[in-house]
Amino acid sequence: MMAATAFAPGAALRISTAGVTFAPPPTAAAGPPAIVVAGASLWYGANQALYDITMDIPDKQVTAFIGPSGCGKSTLLRCFNRMNDLIDHVRVSGRILVQGRDINAAGTDVIDVRRRVGMVFQKSNPLPKSIYENVVYGLRIAGIKDKATLDAACERSLRGAALWDEVKDRLHTSGLSLSGGQQQRLCIARAIAIEPEIILMDEPCSALDPIATLKIEELIYDLKARYTIVIVTHNLQQAARVSDRTAFFWLGKLVEYGGTAGLFTNPEQKHTEDYITGRFG
């Protein structure tokens, strides 16, 4: 369990409830929403996993998805960069607009969608290559060969992922030689190297120890100045600490969605209240 006061950059406004410290309130939502979900439903074969989800995810803010296991939060997250394509027999209805473009429309360039929407996975998954090659992987497959460009991108991304100082002397050792937390930050560096606009994080800290978790959370806080972040988490404190808005899912339905502080201190739905106070889930 994280110490409640572990994350408090500057003079943050704190509303403490049940040992939770909230992130500072969102800066005024700038511009149109990054992702618009309009009546999205999803089926795995005959099983419906998402029921008519409608929500707007604001630009340059952190949005957390919470809910018990199997509630569809990861499924929805994976809809945003069409990672569900990898699974056979998946069907999606409704519309999902990423920066105004319907990503499920016919003729959509999936590669382009994934370039704009980066992803960090639950289990850190560095490729069996060097640290350097891991970071510039997305650039290399995009056809960039210029050494100077790659070097610059590597340093920038590793700095962005707060990993540069730890690995700058061993960029050419295997990415698998890093510790779990470092591996996860390497994956974040790999995601931001291709300059996405949105970063999806699927329980990025679930396999990490508290110190590594703290580092990732600090990183998320830094990253939201430049990226829209959607994070799925089982750790309610984490959701409260890092996110500006929180969505609570239950059995494939979006139960409640609103400002994090409001949702945690004064939930509108009974279900939400039961979940965040630990009465079920």
Add this chain to the structure above:
Amino acid sequence: MRAFRELLRRGDPAVWLAGSGLGASLLMIGGMITLILVNGLGFFWPRSVGEFTLEDGSVVMGEVVARERIPAPGTPDHLKKARLQLKLGNRDLTGVDFRWIDDDEIARTAYPADAVYLERREYGPFIGRPVSLVSGDRTIASGADAVLEALPALVAKAAADRDGIRKLEQRDIGGVNYRMEQVRLRSRALDLEAARRPGADLAAARAAIDQELAALKAQYALFEGRLARTIEDASRVQLTVRTAGGEEKALSTLDVFRAYPANRLTTSGRASVYASRLWEFLSGDPRESNTEGGVFPAIFGTVMMVLLMSLVAVPFGVLAALYLREYARQGPLVRLVRIAVNNLAGVPSIVFGVFGLGFFVYSVGGTIDRLFYPELLPTPTFGTGGILWASLTLGLLTVPVVIVAAEEALSAVPRSMREASLATGATKFQTILRVVLPAAAPGILTGLILAMARGAGEVAPLMITGVVKLAPDLPLDGLFPFLHLERKFMHLGFHIYDVGFQSPNVEAAKPMVYATAVLLLVIVVLLNLTAIVVRNRLRKRYQTSAFS
């Protein structure tokens, strides 16, 4: 009873059963390998030569090869008395080179110091005593000691002479022959051309060909004269030897491959004879219808065939596995294909051989001949068995093994790695090329190892697609185009079959069978070890997780 139940419950009998199963398997394999190793490697060790005076007064000389109890079921003597198997050599004089002698028949045994063991070009070894060395009218040495002293230098010179003669035959005369054949083919092509376009003026071309042919013939005559002179020079020294029975035999030193005084050798002397025999076995050409000499062409053919086969089987197998695992929509059809592929691995290899003969040799090879080698017809070039067709047939035979292993390897690549690649905007193809295939490479190499082990051991399909008893020309040599894929080749597995079961002198060939079996085992192990080393290096490099 209760104790037994308790034992059953704990599973002790299962452990014993499993352990004895493993033990029995190891015992069988270990026994076989020991048998082959002892018999195969013992073959080259020079043994003492005994002189046995028999009760009837006759004298024989030879190496003791085996000793056994005489079976006489029903009599009191059953398995009491013993007999010796002697290797007598001297097949040209006596007609038999092995003989069983009962212990009872032997009156006296001696190991004469002047006994000599000669390995020669024809008729197997000669065992007897040296008498004299004569060059023309001049006697170089007479008496056993003098001859034995002078012999090593002469034998070494004979080896050098043989090399020179061989070089003349193969490089010089062979080269001229090759060019003459090319010219003859050009002339034949002209004939075909004339038939196709009557009235075309080909006189100039014909004249050029005739001129070239005349020059080559002159050169050929020159080389032939030189060869005859060299042979005459080299075979001037005559060695006279006498058998234990008193018969004398004269032979040219050029025909002597190795000579040693069997009973005078020290242990190190024996070891050096052993080493020289082993080296001849590995690097020399076969002699005496393959029962003596070396097996180098067979080693070369085996290794080259396995490599060619791998070159065919691995790319096709990996591509097929990629499609099955990565691209095909998983369903009943793919399952059916998978079952079919697995069963293909169980089809008897001779069936593949017959298919290879019908499809590769006759259909494909015949078509190639008609299209590209019309001037050679009716002599087939590719339309007959050859190393290419044999390799393709074996490739077909082993491709299912590669497919199965490659599919396993591909499916073992964790999904998280594919997702990592795809999430950074890689296409499926890029992901396969940069992430999946490298990570699956160790598993694919396992498939290659299995395929090589199977391919190197196959004989049946090769017998009808290109293996022959004797192929002095290697499929790779110094004559353009260097790689002769249409040539027939020798193979260790077939060599074992041929020497062991098709040889006129089975007793003499037996040790050769063991030695060849050892060699085949060693080669398969070496090929596999190479692949295993490569696999382990790849595995280290593409370890999928630091924790696994």
